[in-house]
Structures are given as structure tokens and as C-alpha cells.
Amino acid sequence: MSIPLALSTRQADSVVVLDFETTGLSPNLGDRTIEIGAVRLKNGQITDKFQSLMNPGIPISSFIESFTGISNEMLADAPSCKEVMNGFMNFLGETDVVAHNASFDRRFLESEMSLIQREYRGEFICSMLTARRVYQDAPNHRLGTLVAYKNISNEGVFHRALADAEMTALLWLGMLAEIKDEYGFDGISVELVRKLSRTPKKKVDKFLTKQSVKRE
DNA sequence: TGCCAGGCCCTCTTTAGGGCCTT
Numbered sequence: 001m002s003i004p005l006a007l008s009t010r011q012a013d014s015v016v017v018l019d020f021e022t023t024g025l026s027p028n029l030g031d032r033t034i035e036i037g038a039v040r041l042k043n044g045q046i047t048d049k050f051q052s053l054m055n056p057g058i059p060i061s062s063f064i065e066s067f068t069g070i071s072n073e074m075l076a077d078a079p080s081c082k083e084v085m086n087g088f089m090n091f092l093g094e095t096d097v098v099a100h101n102a103s104f105d106r107r108f109l110e111s112e113m114s115l116i117q118r119e120y121r122g123e124f125i126c127s128m129l130t131a132r133r134v135y136q137d138a139p140n141h142r143l144g145t146l147v148a149y150k151n152i153s154n155e156g157v158f159h160r161a162l163a164d165a166e167m168t169a170l171l172w173l174g175m176l177a178e179i180k181d182e183y184g185f186d187g188i189s190v191e192l193v194r195k196l197s198r199t200p201k202k203k204v205d206k207f208l209t210k211q212s213v214k215r216e
Numbered sequence: 217t218g219c220c221a222g223g224c225c226c227t228c229t230t231t232a233g234g235g236c237c238t239t
Contacts, residue, residue: 019238020239021239022238022239023239024239025222025238025239026220026222028220029220029221031221031239034239063239064239067239068239100237100238101223101224101236101237101238102238103222103223103224103237104221104222104237104238105238107221107222107238108238108239126223128224128236128238129225132224132225132236140236140237141236141237142236142237142238143237143238200225201225201226
């Protein structure tokens, strides 16, 4: 008999929630990271944070300056991507990562890792794919919309890495709590959420009900 | 020369196209 997904060891409420600000959308086109923000969750509590600007060695566009509020002047005095990313990898270890539209942050993490000859061995989990299933009635699934939709506390700062990571962490914990309450899980594993985030929307209820029963 | 992300997901689908998300 297989181990129920909900009970496997890596728990979804003990992860690092990550957000990057970058020079653009694609590391394959030369874009780099300019800020990292991360929140460590342990058993559903925020226990640590990591934040730093980083100098990508290339100027950022006026669009990105306006979009993030991060200026070329601010980055001129920032430590290098290499220095910051080495520090972050020491912070992260092999802990699983949650990010909003995780494929984006994963691409940038992998790109920056390759530049410093380091490797990340954990899993990426996407809060956006999860929200599309848990909050199917939301107007859309942008981070800012979901924060307003669920009345998540915030300081009105968006598109800065730590602020976005903190809001994503609260959104994440809120989704886990709603799943637990509605389906009677004691805990929710990373594996269960990863399967949920690939489940067709119309089958979400059936999937969670089945996993909940399996747990008994 | 001109263009250039990429993965997911829905539908007027699967021999495809386009919107959503991230900066």
C-alpha cells in the first residue's frame, strides 16, 4: 500500500517562498536578477527572511526602474549577483521552493546557479497554479489580485522581492489552511500540492476528496 | 532583416491558436 500523499515527509508549510526582480523576462535573452526576496516557513510560521539587491553588471531599462522602483543608482552600490546568490544558496540549502508563477523564478535561479557553478536540488512549487485550482472564482490569478481577493495584509508595496515573497507566503498558507479545513487533512505534503497543481480544475474536488479519504 | 520567453491551460483542440502569468 502506497503512503498517502498528504502524509509523506516533506510538508508544504515548511518551504522557502521566493521572488526575484529581474532585468526582463528571459535569462536566455541575457536578462539577470536584480533583487531577491525569500521567506522561510517552518510548520506554517515565518521563521526567517532573506533580501538583497544585486548588481547584474548591466544597466536596467527605464521600464524596469519604473516597474520595480529599483534604479540603476541603487544597483551601482549593490553586491554582485555571484555574492548574493552564493549567500542565498547557503540560506536555501535543499529546502523546497514556492513561487508565484514558479517556472519564471526557476529559470532565473537555474541561470544564476549555472553562473556560479552551484546546483539546487529541491523542488519548485507554483502558488499560481495552485491558486487557479483553489480559488477558481478569483477575477484572475495575479499575485496582487489574489492579495486583494483574500484580504491578505500588506503594506501596499508590490514588485519588490521581499514584499512579494511575504504576500506569496501568506497567500500560500491561506490556501493550505482552506484545503485542510475543507477536506480534513492534518498536513499537506509537497507531493500532494504538486499533484493538485496539475489536476484539471473540474477534478480538483474529486482529487482532494480522494486524498482525504486515503489518509484515514 | 526581423524577430526573439516559456510553461500552463482552455477551446471554436489534439495536424492549433491564443490568453494568462512572471519582470
